[in-house]
Amino acid sequence: MRIIIKHICFLWIVLGTTCMFAQVYNESDDTEPRFTVRGSVIESDTRDPIPHVNIEVNGGAYTTTDFTGDFRIEVKKGDELVIRHKDFETVYYTILNNERITVKVESNEEETEYKQKKFSRRNPNQFKSLIDSAETYLKKDAKRSIEFIELAFIESSSVKENANTYEVLGDIYMFWKQYDLAVSNYRISDQNIKTNTVKLKLATAYKQNNNYQESIETYNEINKKELSNWQLVQLYEGIGDVYLLTQNYQLSIDNYQKGLTVAQKHLITPKITDLNSKIAQVYNVKGESQKAEGYFNRSMKLASTQNKKRAIEEKVKVADFQSANNNYSNEIALRQEALEDISDIENDSILDNESPLTSQKQNYKIGNAFALQNDYENAIPYLKKSIEEADSKEDLIVQKDATRKLSEIYRDAGQFDKALIAYQSYVGLMDKLYIKKEQELSQAARFSKNIVSTQNRILSLESDRALTESKFQLTTEEAKRQKLIIYSLIGGVLLLLITAFLMFKYIKQQRLANNLLALKSLRSQMNPHFIFNALNSVNSFIASNDERTANKYLTDFSLLMRAVLENSEEDFISLEKEIELLELYTKLEHFRFQDKFDYSITIDENINVQDFIIPPMLLQPYIENAVWHGLRYKKTKGRLEIEVTQTASDEIEIMITDDGIGREKSKVLKTMNQKKQKSKGMGNIKKRVSILNEMYKDKVDVFVDDFQDDEDVGTKVVVTLKKD
Known part of the structure; x- marks a missing residue:
């Protein structure tokens, strides 16, 4: 009963004090001392004063x-x-004291002049440099980045x-939450160009803008095999x-698990930690705290192997x-561990109040946890520490909470004055x-307004450029037509040249085909000629009843014929094969005319x-002539x-020499029958x-002359061969 009475008394005291404090605060708001502030507005580059600038106190x-740029x-x-x-552009400044204000502004003239230039690129690296600059200022200064x-x-x-x-513009808006x-x-x-990177960013932007169905559709449009x-x-x-935000928890877990499988397979450690943590959060929302705790323990263990900041984040979660x-x-123990680590990372980096x-x-949440256990003695120091730190860092939200x-704890502890x-x-x-929220809302509204204005300027700029390019195309259309005529004439000349070249090539190929056909024809004439002479030799052996000699001759002749037929389709054969043929042929001729000549x-x-x-x-016809028309009659x-x-x-050089009767005596000794028949062997060779x-650029040279000055002058044939 006493406790109830105490609470009622405290409530009346608090209500009364609140009303009094509100009244005092409002009165102090009205009676806030006013003062005159002096200032000047100048250009940042030239420091020239800017007259007739509108200076206004918000609502005052x-x-x-x-003309000197000054104001009061x-x-x-x-x-x-x-x-x-x-x-x-409009400048906003919050008054902190009565010090003199100097406002330095940049004129838009230079930018306007730049935008009015022709749409031509003087420096090929300029575009990349501007994009790099935009990305550099992306998280620092949205206005400058968009410029x-x-x-x-x-x-x-x-x-x-x-x-x-x-x-990049989408990245800027994404960071500044203009989804x-x-x-x-x-x-x-x-x-403009479809890439998986932009598709993923678009799906994320849809999600942040609460377009959940569009986000899922965009994700599903991406070809997973290309990622x-x-x-x-x-x-x-x-x-x-997205499925978590739409409370479709099972599908959310299924997709997190798929991502976790890929991350584990390819050792993508940061994502393994993140996905374990997210799966834990979904299970927690579903009320399956045991499963959630298992995944949280796993994520916390994995985070401890990464950098200290990531480990703290997971401990806090x-x-x-x-x-x-x-x-x-357990909460208090984890937050106390986190506090120790936070003091380390704060030395290396600055954590903003949003973090x-x-x-x-953390001090506030530890104090709150102690308070929920009714451990006021331990709760109060942490809350005081939180208030002190929040005050030094101007974190009004935490300081307020x-x-x-702290007020509630003092009340519950019966310390009503505190x-x-x-x-x-x-x-x-x-x-x-x-007041701060009002100012932030005002600033946010201005920021949004500026952002929208900038976006409209960019779209307008794109339209202006398209219009300028259209004008440029129209002005160059006539020049293009003239070029087209010139190019057509050049094309016609080139076409004629190509046609002439193709005709020349065709004629050359036709001539080559004719030459090949002629060679084939000559080779086909050579073979019967050679076979006819060889068979005459066989016939002479048979006529003389020398069957053994004829058989032996026919055996060697068959070997020679096989080799001749094998090479009959070739334009060229190796010198080694030709010598083998000559040795076999000369052997056959010597076999028949052993008493007429020796050879080497x-x-x-x-x-x-x-x-x-x-x-x-x-070479065979020259050897045949030497034997049949020279040496045989010696x-x-x-x-x-x-x-x-x-x-x-x-x-x-291949030299075939004989000391036979010579070419002139051979002509005289020809029979009437031989004179009637035209010699085809030597003609075919030529x-x-x-x-x-003609086909192979003077590869073979043949020279025929008398061999000596004796009675039997003989014949000398010199064949010169050039290597490929």
Whole structure:
């Protein structure tokens, strides 16, 4: 009963104090001391004063700058000064004290002049440089980053560069949480050139803009086979996020699991940690805390192997999970561990107040956990520490929450005087927070307005460029027609030249075909000629009843015929094969006319007979003539010599000599029948040599002359062969 009475008394005290404090605060708001602030507006480059600039206090006084650029205006602390002029963008400044204000502005003239230039690229690296600059300022200064994008649109000269520019613009809007504009720009980029990277970004932007069905459709449109392993994990994770937001928990888990499988298979450690953590969060939302705890423990263990910041993040998530499940002791232990690590990373990097890892937030949550266990003695120091840190870091939200919780603890502990002081502080913080939120909303509205204005300027710039390019195309149309006529004439000349070349090539091919046909015909004439002479020899053996000799002769003759027929279709054969044929043929002729001549075949040992090629059956007719028309009619036993020597590195000489009766006596001794028949062997040889030299550029040379000055002058045949 006493406790109830105490609570009622405390409630009346708090209500009364609140009303009094509100009244005092409102009165102090009205009686806030005013003062006159002086300032000037100048150009940043030239430092020239800018006259007639509109100077206005938000909802209050108004003035303009004089010809020296100076102004005076009455304000109070916390007022927002609005500085407007037609030649520069509006400047907003919050009054903190009565110090003199100097506003340096940049004129838009230079930018306007740049945009009015022709759409031609003077420097091929300019576009890339502007895109790099936009990405550099992306997270620092949205306004400046977008200015670089505007200039990049001017420098852009291809569909690919347009797509790249819209993609970066989408990234800027995405970072600054302008999700609808991010969607628009990613879609334009995707329309220019379709890439999986932009598709994934578009799906994420749809999700952030609460277009959940569009997000899932975009994810499903992506061909998974074209994605890298990292992108595939991103895709499954993104789909899981969308299903979680639409409360389709099982599909969310299924997609997270698919992403986890890919990440584990390809050792993508950061994503393994993230997906374990997300699966745990879904199970927690579903009320399956045991499964959630298992995945959280796994994610926390994995995070500990990564960098310290990631490990802290996971500890904080698990601590939130423990808090939601009323496991306050575990929560406190995890947050205390996190606090120790946070002090380390704060030395290396700055955590903004939005981060869940700030020490003021963790101290507040530890104090809250102790309070929920009714352990006020341990709760109070953590809450005081949270308030102190939040105050030093100007984190009004945490300071407000911690102050309110401290007031409630003092109240529950029966320390009403301290509860009252804490509550009064809480009310004051609420008012400060309200003012701050108003300013943030105003700034956000201005930011959104500027962003939309910039987007419209970019779209307008794109339209202007398209119009300029159309005009340029119209002005160059006539020049194109003239060029077309010139190119047509050049094309006609080229066509005639090509036709002439093709005709020349065709004639050359036809001549080659005719030559090949002629060679084939000559070879076909050579074979019967040779066979006829050989069969005459066989006939003479049979006529003389020398069957054994005829049989032996026929055996060697068959070997020779086989070799001749095998080579009959070739234009050239190796010198080695030709010599083998000559040896076999000369052996056969000597076998028949042993009492008429002796022979020798000499080959220079330095010659590699496989390196040289020769038309088949080229030398045989000369040997045949030497035997049949020279040596056969010699009164004494004659001599036939075949000598192969090398005259140069790429040239050999084949000399066939006999000491027979000679060409002139041979003509005289011809029978009437022989005179009636025209000799085809030597004629065919000459024709073959002529055709081959025409086809293969003077490869074979034949020279025929008398061998000596004796009574039997004989004959000398010199055949010169050149290597390929």
